[in-house]
Amino acid sequence: MNRRDFLKNSTTLAAATSIATTAVAQAAPRTTKGGRTILPINRGWRYNPKNPKGGTALAFDDAHFDKVVIPHTNVMLPWHSFDEATYTFVSLYRRELRIPASAAGKRVFVDFEGVMTASTVYLNGKKLGEYRGGFTPFSFELTDHINHAGRNVLAVEVDSTERADIPPFGNEIDYLTFGGIYREVNLRVVADTFLENIHARPIHVLTDAPKVEVECFLDRGPKSKPGALSLYAELRKGATVIAAATHTIEAPTVTPHHPQDADQAAGALPPVTPYPNSYTLTLEKLGKIDLWDLDHPNLYTVHVQLSENGAPIDEETRTIGFREAMFTDGGFSLNGKIIKLRGLDRHQTFPWVGQAMPARVQRQDAIILRRDLRTNIVRTSHYPQSRHFLDACDELGLLVLEEIPGWQHIGDKAWQDVAVDNVRRMVRRDWNHPSIVLWGVRINESRDNHDFYVRTNATAHALDTSRQTGGIRYFQESEFLEDVFTMNDFGFPLKPPIHGKYLNTEFVGHTFPTKTFDDLERLREHTIRHIRVHNQLWSDPQYAGGIGWCAFDYNTHGNFGSGDRICYHGVMDMWRTPKPAAGFYKSMCDPSEEVVIEPAFYWSRGDESTLFGDALISSNCDHLKIYIDYGKGFQLVGEVDPDRAKWDHLPYPPFNINLGKAVSDHWGDLRIDGYLKGKLALSKKYSGKGIDQAFVVLPDDTTLVADGADSTRVVLRCTDEFGAPRQFATEAIQFTLEGPAQIVGDNPFSLVAGTGAIWIRAGEAPGKVTLHAKHPHLGTQSVVFTLTPSVPELA
Structure with missing residues (x-):
């Protein structure tokens, strides 16, 4: 197939790629020329928190279940002072599937992006297996259990308890995991042989002859017919084709691939040896390439088509960036330039709904970190985070240290097997993101465990030779098996670097919790503690930089935090509004980006x-x-x-x-x-008057998609006449909402240090939504939201 034909045939795929890259609402169904069909199944779920007996059976009557849309939290919670046992139970989700007629003779998978914590999946009452893990994606094949002539019901028993056999559990951890199907779900219809994954690796990017190695992983099913397979790959910048390559697989000897989640359910995890069914194409003679960097995060796409006997049978695409990123003995180097890293750790949790926030809200956190706080790196503490967040990091030029689930505790051999599997799933999901520059392959702040950490490092290196590994520890007397010595150091002065490649990954945080309503002396000291650490980090080039603990306040267990189930460790509160220390991070940017004046006090x-x-x-x-x-x-x-x-x-x-x-x-x-x-x-x-002068309501967005999940934050603020927040304003704001949407938050909501936020979640009907927010003394502010029609789900 020539370039023109491939461009013509992959129009639907290219459109879907554009949507996926910038998506803020749930994805639309898409079908490629080769026949791959992706069908989102996030609406139309029935939910019961009690998991009734017999509830997974096809004939079970679920009419009395709640109707919910994914992402979904298993229970709404107060924003603080609740019992974490409230969400630790087993619940049941059910959804009737409309299997398209075109799926006959093809393979059908259900793909879950994230379910907390263990998922037992059934189709038509048939148990397909259990997946253990809340932060990594998993799939089950439905093909052999589909009733093409009748009803099909997918049921998922979700165990949200803190099971000791699943990382990060086994001991108490300093964060909450919440529960539910909190990330998106899709049906995937593919040919018997299909593209299981693509790893597109830019190489020699700083030379005159950059290339892309496109490794294509094939899954060949048991009904595959003999025939010559061929792969065709293109590199594109927008709609422009930069280069192409073809690879023919004569008389294929591809080994059937057994679904990895069925392997986990059977207790036998896949090996960490290189994937046996992979083929590499090289895209070269690219001409001038625009590099991906912090200020110019240029992105390209790699498109791959798989054909059998000359006919397309599958197509897929990946987004990449050309950059050379490495930790050196002289600091972190991006495209040959040493950059001092300044960043913050991020928990992906939110008030009221835990982790169950959709794409727009996940992306907003990346915007806050890059544009509001002007950081250049984020650590996904302490688990892989939403792909939407990572997509936004790619687009914004925000570097990422991504790590596996865990917190201090290492379990038995079976537990360690799951953790190694987490490494594999994390790397294979995210290896194309240019923003990711370091894999965290050690359980956060755990003690040494030679055999275990040899395995985690070997797994990451076997899968991805282009990135270094790090292992987050809190003591320097540690066996160094990774490429970069990543260290949590809450003391001051900081310990001097003991290895050439040295990155500080936590500081301040729990040693000086600070609330937005604290007195001036504490707010100033909190700011100073962040300042002095970064001042020391800048004093020695062997410090690659530092990632402060942490970006946002977060919910935690009762033995941690401030006694109300919150760790007030952030430079922002849990509504993502700033404390004075946030102003310091913002002020470290070049004035050409933004001129910054941020007092570390309320006047x-x-x-x-x-x-x-x-x-x-x-x-x-x-x-x-x-x-x-x-x-x-x-x-x-x-x-x-x-x-x-x-x-x-x-x-x-x-x-x-x-x-x-x-x-x-x-x-x-x-x-x-x-x-x-x-x-x-x-x-x-x-203002020096000491008077609450104005009440303002500040939405992040005013246009949402009516898909039942799309959401946006609405910041509430009491200010002086110049727009500065009034720290001691605590009035209760009463909301009235008109139109097809709902409030995520308390109603009324009492301001905290003069500020706070709620979220507006769209319903499934398009139209206008008006939010009225009434302050008891300063009047009512109103915001109008437009809900645009969503694309119907077809399955």
């Missing part, structure tokens, strides 16, 4: 034990002027340069100025003017 006279004194300000300006309006207009009360004497290694040190004398007798509005090279670059004002 109030008496919030310190000795009244207001030192004003700590995070900024990437080179000079600040401070003004106070005592009632007759703003008067200059001080000028200050970055505190390079104290923070001597940071590229943009914070500013510190004592304003005690300026406010000892009079108080007033504050103005901070920031200068770059002698020119005014930014000016910000803060």
